[in-house]
Amino acid sequence: EVESVEQLMEIPDDTVRGKIVFYNRKMNPDNYYTFRSYGDISVFRSKGVEVAAKKGAAAILARSSTYSIDSFPHTGVMRYAEGIDSILALSVCTRDADRISFLLKTFPKARLFVKTYCHTYPDTISYNVIAEIKGSEFPDKYIVVGGHLDCWDNSEGAHDDGGGCVQSMEIIRLFRATGYKPRHTIRVVMFMDEEIAQRGAKKYAEEALSKKEIHIAAIESDRGVATPMGFSADMPDSCYVALQKMTELMKSWGIWLVYPGGSGVDIGPLKAQGVPLMALVPDSQRYFEYHHCANDTHDKVNQREMQLGSASMAALIYMIDKYEWKY
Ligand SMILES: [Zn+2]
Known part of the structure; x- marks a missing residue:
């Protein structure tokens, strides 16, 4: 569990390899204009995935970008850097993020399994x-x-x-x-x-x-x-x-x-x-x-x-x- 990409960078690759990286950063409430707090979280879907993949992580979980404690995973576009193997990236709702964090702190040996049914369909013609x-x-x-x-x-x-x-x-x-x-x-x-x-x-x-x-x-x-x-x-x-x-x-x-x-x-x-x-x-x-x-x-x-x-x-x-x- 980390709060930022920089924090993950500090962790030795051996510790990360084969693990699920859990980005658990709460949306910053200090900005009146809430969009200004969005980038702190959406970065996990681009740079966050890239750094985790380079370190050999199996997947990332990212806390949703919302101030609410709710049960809706909030998603968004993902970008993989060129030449880097794509790894699984999942958004987790804030309620579950709090729960996972609690479990990890209480039971350091806790294990998390993820399964996803996502897939990408081929492009099709559409119009403005x-x-x-x-x-x-x-x-x-x-x-x-x-x-x-x-x-x-x-x-x-x-x-x-x-x-x-x-x-x-x-x-x-x-x-x-x-x-x-x-x-x-x-x-x-x-x-x-x-x-x-x-x-x-x-x-x-x-x-x-x-x-x-x-x-x-x-x-x-x-x-x-x-x-x-x-x-x-x-x-x-x-x-x-x-x-x-x-x-x-x-x-x-x-x-x-x-x-x-x-x-x-x-x-x-x-x-x-x-x-x-x-x-x-x-x-x-x-x-x-x-x-x-x-x-x-x-x-x-x-x-x-x-x-x-x-x-x-x-x-x-x-x-x-x-x-x-x-x-
Ligand atoms: Zn829009």
Whole structure:
């Protein structure tokens, strides 16, 4: 049992060989923004597996990345380093992680057996799903809003990222309901394969480039469905100043946070084309109760919180459409 990859590195290979490495690190509660604590744990699925495999471990078990004490293993993408034999890697729910830790401390000779039925199916063809309202003045200029259609196999993917897809589609409905005719083409994209290889995201950016499509903005909603707090922005300074002014108008309904940071995995490849990128940032306190586990079901999504998110994106898109970045 170790708490970090560094700690495992200190242990002699002979001690690790043939054993199961148990990464039992609790998610750090000190960060207000919970995503900042995610990397400490997800590293076990990449570097953690690599170091364990190099030392001859038989498998790794990793404590789930959640603050909850629950019975859901929280999973995620795994990467094996090239040239290193793949070893079994399993996620263990926090309740069982505590139990295993207790048993190991109480009975140092305790033995653990693992059996898994996981396997990888061959790739198959799938698609991004796209809908748009043609722009009345600039049909060849696009504002993209989207989420991703795929999810982890252990859940419905309601928060990750069914909610983001619904919020994006809702933009089109809201504009039609209000009778607003956008000047630019508003394009909703539900990307495919975000969780594994981001092939939908890469393909979209590739097509945009080859068709010489001009994107004036892209927004992604992929951080769970909760009360929106604001936007994270990855864009030139001139656009960022305009974004700050535009979001100033949204304070009365709780949009108070704008900061330079990442956007989204799916719109990320558009950065190379100079597209100003944004992510909707909801309150993240409960997100890791649902993230990548069987608990991510539709009954956990609050309709009103979801609507607040789509309304916030719609308001921002309306202003970008109206003023471009000259607000
Ligand atoms: Zn996602």
